Amino acid sequence: MTPTELSGALSAALAAAVADGTLQLPADAIPASVHVERPRQREHGDWATNVALQLAKKAGTTPRALAEDLAARLAENAGIASVDVAGPGFLNITLDAGAAGELARTIVQQGAQYGRNDSEAGTRINLEFVSANPTGPIHIGGVRWAAVGDSLARILAASGAEVEREYYFNDHGAQIDRFSSSLLASAQGKPAPENGYGGAYIAEIAEAVIADAIADGDTDPRELSDDEAQEAFRARGVERMFAEIKQSLHDFGVDFDVYFHEDSLHESGAVKHAVDRLTADGRTFEKDGALWLRTTDFGDDKDRVIIKSDGDAAYIAGDIAYYLDKRERGFDDVIIMLGADHHGYVARMMAVCASFGDTPGKNMQILIGQMVNLVRDGQPVRMSKRAGTVVTIDDLVDAVGVDAARYALARSSADQNIDLDLDLLASQKNENPVYYVQYAHSRTCAVDRNAADRGVRLEDAFDPALLSHESESALLGRLTEYPRIVAQAAELREPHRVARYLEALAGDYHSWYNDDAKLRANPYPDEAVTDAHRTRLWLNDAVRTVLANGLGLLGVSAPERM
RNA sequence: GCGCCUGUAGCUCAGUGGAUAGAGCGUCUGCCUCCGGAGCAGAAGGUCGGGGGUUCGAAUCCCUUCAGGCGCACCA
Secondary structure (H helix, E strand, C coil): CCHHHHHHHHHHHHHHHHHCCCCCCCHHHCCCCCCCECCCCHHHCCEEECHHHHHHHHHCCCHHHHHHHHHHHHCCCCCEEEEEEECCCEEEEEECHHHHHHHHHHHHHHHHHECECCCCCCCEEEEECCCCCCCCCCEHHHHHHHHHHHHHHHHHHHCCCEEEEEEEECCCCHHHHHHHHHHHHHHCCCCCCCCCCCCHHHHHHHHHHHHHHHHCCCCCHHHCCHHHHHHHHHHHHHHHHHHHHHHHHHHCCCCCCEEEEHHHHHHCCHHHHHHHHHHHCCCEEEECCEEEECHHHHCCCCCEEEECCCCCECHHHHHHHHHHHHHHCCCCEEEEEEEHHHCCHHHHHHHHHHHCCCCECCCEEEEEECCEEEEECCEECCCECCCCECCEHHHHHHHHCHHHHHHHHHCCCCCCCEEEEHHHHHHCHHHCHHHHHHHHHHHHHHHHHHHHHHCCCHHHCCCHHHCCCHHHHHHHHHHHHHHHHHHHHHHHCCCHHHHHHHHHHHHHHHHHHHHCCCCCCCCCCCCCCCHHHHHHHHHHHHHHHHHHHHHHHHCCCCCCCC
């Protein structure tokens, strides 16, 4: 019996109580689905619900009286062993061992499908993340979004959404001018210009640009006039830098469906289209020679200039056009992931969303992630792109590997600042919980290999009532939760919940494995294979399936051996 | 000054109104004759930053206060 079925049984019990007059409740007070949860204490059964506590007042009765009535009705359901009323009016529900154990076979049979759910079904989601300017390698802050964003995309897709991963490629502004003049200066052997970029990568890119130009049969950019050279370094440098970024992300396991160029918004007329529409809708006004968007109508703390008095579009005009473009491409939910240093953008972009008649928080969702700080020897490492002292995505991967890096970044709430200790990551890799989870997975695989050796075969038997040991029901209970964890991670846009769940599941598995020498999925060498062995192998494989599925949602490998 | 995020065990962090607040690391004590000890069992360790409030019930919601992080452009 799944929690969904149990919830349905509770709803039915409520409806029956209302129908025969036992319970006086207005129809709209009956919840569509009754919330059930895993109690913290094992003695409190497999599932618990507080529905009697919530409804008693509305029904003019006491929680315990209502709970007693529901308990009697619920106990009639097949698959439910007992229902107890506890404390102020909780219902503690215990399932038949057989009904609970059946889950092991269900999971193995569903395989990679187990955990998929329809909580986001039918929603078209555009998920934009990283979007770092191509003026340098992706640094550590961007890596967090690569890990969290890609994992979120996987989780949303597993929850039924149609997801597009998008990277907004800022190739239009002063940052790019600074980048190209820095390349030019490097090629000319001059120091980096004021407000320019330094660092070894600038010299490398500059050299690569020259080599590319010569290889293409073009004039060596160093022999061009400064203006022409600047343009050559801009075009080829951005292309080079962006290719490197894409490669780094690919090596990190992150690939985007769309790389969207800011330039294209200006060239295609999308900016004018968006501004015209806002003006036609009366959302703009002119003042001091500039065109403003009245964002204060929708909660922003000041109105925003969208066309500057010199006639150029302000930066936000690009974001406005970009949002409208996404909506016109048919996306219901436009999600943007930003670092905390850009959170000042939230209010104005929500106002932009509302200005188009859309719903902020739905059509436009902005996820803010707090900063990643680097620590070495207990001291913060100060990074500067200009000075070239950055720790890049490649540096991180070189130090700890993709799995450990992705897992470490994805297992924390985005609301938390992260301190990454470089010494710790490089030297004491075993402190990373990813190995705990991966080890559990490879252990399930080791059990499978031994089962094959000793002739324990799944298809020979499955008797769910044999999975009645305390550590087995704990494990089954954990496995039951998985689809809801995925759905919850999708709804809340919080991938770390999947990682935390996997750690708990791995712990339950290790406990079961070590609990009792007799609880084995394989016989001893001089022992015959029994149905208990075969049935436990189903459970072992169910755990393997869920660990593999969950790690897959995090973009972390599930090794068969370590 | 205003806004957002954070404050939970020695450290790093989970816990979207429920029962006795959890995990990893670290410390201490046990557990390998056979499925992987990168593991397990147990112990010690808590004013959930402080103070009010709402509620049958608050780490969780509201107010206030303290501390830290990050922002408050006709820059991008």
